Amino acid sequence: xxxxxxxxxxxxxxxxxxxxxxxxxxxxxxxxxxxxxxxxxxxxxxxxxxxxxxxxxxxxxxxxxxxxxxxxxxxxxxxxxxxxxxxxxxxxxxxxxxxxxxxxxxxxxxxxxxxxxxxxxxxxxxxxxxxxxxxxxxxxxxxxxxxxxxxxxxxxxxxxxxxxxxxxxxxxxxxxxxxxxxxxxxxxxxxxxxxxxxxxxxxxxxxxxxxxx
Amino acid sequence: xxxxxxxxxxxxxxxxxxxxxxxxxxxxxxxxxxxxxxxxxxxxxxxxxxxxxxxxxxxxxxxxxxxxxxxxxxxxxxxxxxxxxxxxxxxxxxxxxxxxxxxxxxxxxxxxxxxxxxxxxxxxxxxxxxxxxxxxxxxxxxxxxxxxxxxxxxxxxxxxxxxxxxxxxxxxxxxxxxxxxxxxxxxxxxxxxxxxxxxxxxxxxxxxxxxxxxxxxxxxxxxxxxxxxxxxxxxxxxxxxxxxxxxxxxxxxx
Numbered sequence: 259x260x261x262x263x264x265x266x267x268x269x270x271x272x273x274x275x276x277x278x279x280x281x282x283x284x285x286x287x288x289x290x291x292x293x294x295x296x297x298x299x300x301x302x303x304x305x306x307x308x309x310x311x312x313x314x315x316x317x318x319x320x321x322x323x324x325x326x327x328x329x330x331x332x333x334x335x336x337x338x339x340x341x342x343x344x345x346x347x348x349x350x351x352x353x354x355x356x357x358x359x360x361x362x363x364x365x366x367x368x369x370x371x372x373x374x375x376x377x378x379x380x381x382x383x384x385x386x387x388x389x390x391x392x393x394x395x396x397x398x399x400x401x402x403x404x405x406x407x408x409x410x411x412x413x414x415x416x417x418x419x420x421x422x423x424x425x426x427x428x429x430x431x432x433x434x435x436x437x438x439x440x441x442x443x444x445x446x447x448x449x450x451x452x453x454x455x456x457x458x459x460x461x462x463x464x465x466x467x468x469x470x471x
Numbered sequence: 472x473x474x475x476x477x478x479x480x481x482x483x484x485x486x487x488x489x490x491x492x493x494x495x496x497x498x499x500x501x502x503x504x505x506x507x508x509x510x511x512x513x514x515x516x517x518x519x520x521x522x523x524x525x526x527x528x529x530x531x532x533x534x535x536x537x538x539x540x541x542x543x544x545x546x547x548x549x550x551x552x553x554x555x556x557x558x559x560x561x562x563x564x565x566x567x568x569x570x571x572x573x574x575x576x577x578x579x580x581x582x583x584x585x586x587x588x589x590x591x592x593x594x595x596x597x598x599x600x601x602x603x604x605x606x607x608x609x610x611x612x613x614x615x616x617x618x619x620x621x622x623x624x625x626x627x628x629x630x631x632x633x634x635x636x637x638x639x640x641x642x643x644x645x646x647x648x649x650x651x652x653x654x655x656x657x658x659x660x661x662x663x664x665x666x667x668x669x670x671x672x673x674x675x676x677x678x679x680x681x682x683x684x685x686x687x688x689x690x691x692x693x694x695x696x697x698x699x700x701x702x703x704x705x706x707x708x709x710x711x712x713x714x715x716x717x718x719x720x721x722x723x724x725x
Contacts, residue, residue: 322575332636363534368556418544
C-alpha cells in the first residue's frame with residue numbers, strides 16, 4: 259500500500275506547495291488520506307514537528323508511545339506516529355534520510371540559557387515559534403509535548419550519552435507522511451544557531467500536500 | 472552512587488507513607504524538602520510527573536532533561552529539568568541509577584494485553600490500574616487533565632537503548648531495597664503512578680509497594696554535587712534561585 263501511494267504521488271499535482279523560510283513556524287491540517295511531503299532543500303536542517311488530532315487537539319503526538327510501538331527511538335519508513343491515546347495519527351511512507359530524532363525535543367530561549375550561556379535568552383527558538391503559532395490557534399503552552407526533529411541526528415551511545423551531532427540529511431532529503439486521521443501538523447523550522455543541528459546555518463524547507471488518487 | 476540510606480532525625484520527617492502496587496499518589500514537595508522513595512520489594516516501573524506548583528504549565532521535560540545533561544540515563548548528581556531552563560528536583564542520592572526517560576506510561580490496553588481483563592467487577596479494589604488513568608485521576612484533583620500529561624519518568628526501570636536505537640528492557644533486574652532521593656529546588660507537585668512498566672510482558676499484574684518519605688533537607692551547600700555537576704547545572708541553579716526569589720518572605724528565601 260505504501261508503495262502505491264508513493265507512485266501515485268509522482269503523478270498528481272500537490273493541493274498545497276510552499277517553501278517555508280529558515281526559522282519560521284507553520285501549521286496546517288492534513289486530512290485523513292492525504293500525504294504531507296517535507297523536503298530538506300539544502301540539507302542538515304532540523305524540522306521540529308508536532309501533531310494533533312484536528313478534531314480534538316487534546317489528542318496529540320506522544321513520543322513515548324511512538325517509540326514503544328516500534329520498540330525503537332528512530333523514525334524511519336514504516337514508523338507510525340502514535341497519539342497519547344494510543345491511536346496512529348500518521349505513517350511514514352517514504353524517507354530518503356533514514357534517521358529522525360524523537361528524544362531531543364525543541365530548543366527554547368530558557369533552555370538555551372542553561373545549555374550555552376545565560377545571555378542567550380534573546381535568541382530565536384523553536385518554542386517561541388510554537389507558542390506564537392499555538393496562540394494564533396487559541397492553544398497554549400499546555401499543548402506542547404516532546405516533538406519529532408525531522409532530519410536531525412541524535413545518536414545514543416551504550417552509556418546513554420546523547421549527542422546532537424552533524425546531520426546526515428543530504429540536500430533534497432524527502433519524507434512523506436500519510437495522514438491516518440485528520441492531523442493538525444505544527445512545524446518550527448528550527449532557528450538554532452548554537453549547535454550543529456542545522457549545520458549552524460538554518461535553511462528553508464518545502465512542504466507539499468498531496469491527495470492520492 | 473549511594474548504597475546506604477542516611478539515617479533521618481525523626482523531627483525532620485514530614486511524611487512517611489506506603490504507595491501500594493497499582494496505586495497513585497501526589498504531594499506538594501516544597502523547596503528544600505527531599506522525597507525519598509524506597510523500592511522495598513524491587514518493583515519496576517514507578518511512573519512520575521513533576522510540576523511547578525506556582526505555574527503548573529512549567530513541568531518535567533524529558534527532552535530538556537536528557538539534552539541538557541547529554542545523557543538519556545539519569546544518576547546521582549543529575550537533575551530533573553523543567554521546560555523553563557530550571558531544575559524541579561535534584562537527584563541527591565540514588566542506589567540503582569537505572570531509570571527510564573523514554574518509554575512513558577501504560578494505558579488500560581497495555582495492561583489488558585498482558586494481564587487480561589482485571590476490572591472492578593471481577594477484582595474489586597484490586598482491579599488493574601494503569602498509569603494514564605492514574606494520572607488523569609490524580610491530576611484531576613488539582614484541576615488538571617489530559618493536556619498536562621507529558622512523557623513521564625519511569626523510576627527503577629531498566630529500559631536501555633541499543634546500538635541501532637532499539638529498546639532493551641530487563642524486568643527482573645531491580646534489587647529490593649533500591650532507593651532514590653529527589654530534592655525539590657522549587658515548590659514541586661509530584662504525581663506518582665505505581666503500575667507495571669509499559670514494556671513489561673509479565674502476566675500476573677504483581678506490582679509491589681514502595682515507601683515514600685518526605686523530609687526536610689539540609690541547606691544546599693555552594694559545592695553541592697548537583698549544583699557543580701556541570702557548567703549547565705550551575706546556570707540552571709542560577710535560573711532556579713532567581714525564579715524562587717519572588718517567593719521570598721521577610722527578606723529570606725523560603
